[in-house]
Amino acid sequence: MFLIWCSMSHLRADIQEQAITDPNKILAKAYTIEQDLNTWFANLPPSFSYTTHIVPPNSYTIKQKCRGITPYNNKYHIYNAFWISELYNQYRCMRILVSEIIFSHLQKLPSPTASCREHEHRALISHFSDEICHSIPFSLGACNSETPPEVRAVPPENYIAGLLLIWPLYLAGAAEQLSHPRRRWVLHAARVIGHSMGVELGLRIMDILNVAPCILDEEEIWSDEISVKYVKEGDGVDCAG
Structure with missing residues (x-):
């Protein structure tokens, strides 16, 4: 997973710095990353499986x-451990980011085939954004694999858990327009994490998502730039990327 993250980071940096401008070359690298992610997912052990309720x-x-x-759309996941849900969310973030790259550069290659692939990757972004939202109840401690959520005692809030949810939530919200139900749901979740768990970055994410366009509306990959801008402006905010 770490090596795939490195490949993703290098590609995004090359695009932003215009070290690579040919859409076909960018797409070739993005498709390689996508295939690596598919291979990683296909080789997960059975203990990493989760259920949707x-x-x-x-x-x-x-x-x-x-x-x-x-729970968003009244669905939630149950995992075998918190770190497994976090690993899945990192995977989902990378799927969203690589699909964002593919989507935006397919638009520069107008053809019937490219158009079909655009719709495919738009659907993938929506799917993985939904999956992030469905993981939130478990990540906040509302349910686990040992006992039904209706009978489990509420565990103490976990600041680290809330902090780790900010980046996945941001991407899930930014994948849609300002008026979309998912973005409104993410804004509410970020508000709760910010106020009840003491994660100030959650409130900063609200500031971003209240004004930022959908990531698919812009040709530039702006997600990192906006995040860094708001983190630098926030007093006492520390974000490890």
């Missing part, structure tokens, strides 16, 4: 345990 009608249990956050 539906919130029962008129149930407020998970919402209460998540400080007022209702």
Whole structure:
């Protein structure tokens, strides 16, 4: 996973610095990263599997345990451990970022095939953004694999857990327009993490998502630049990338 992150970082840096400008060359590198991610995912051991659950009608249990956050689209995941959910979210972030690169550069190659692939990667971005949101109840401690969420006691808040959720949440929200239900849900989740868990960066992310366009509306890959800008402007905010 670390080597794939390195490849992704190098490609994004090359695009931003215009070290590579040929869309075909950029797409070739992006497709290689995508294939590496697919291979990594396909080779995960069975213990890394997770399940998706539906919130029962008129149930407020998970919402209460998540400080007022209702699972997005009434779905939530259960993993075998928090670090597994975090690993999946890093994978989902990379899938979103590589699909963002592919989507934006396919637009520079107008053809029926390119158009079909644009729709495919737009759908992938939406899918992995949803998956990030569905992981949040577990990451906040509302449920685990040993006991049903309706009967599990609420664990103490975990500052590190909240901090690790900020980047995945940011990407999940930025993948849609300002008025999209997912972005509104992410804004609420960031507010809860910022206020109830003491993660000030969550409030900074709210500032960004309240004004930032959808990442697919811009040709430039602006996500890193905006994040760094707001972190530098925030007093006492520390973000390890």
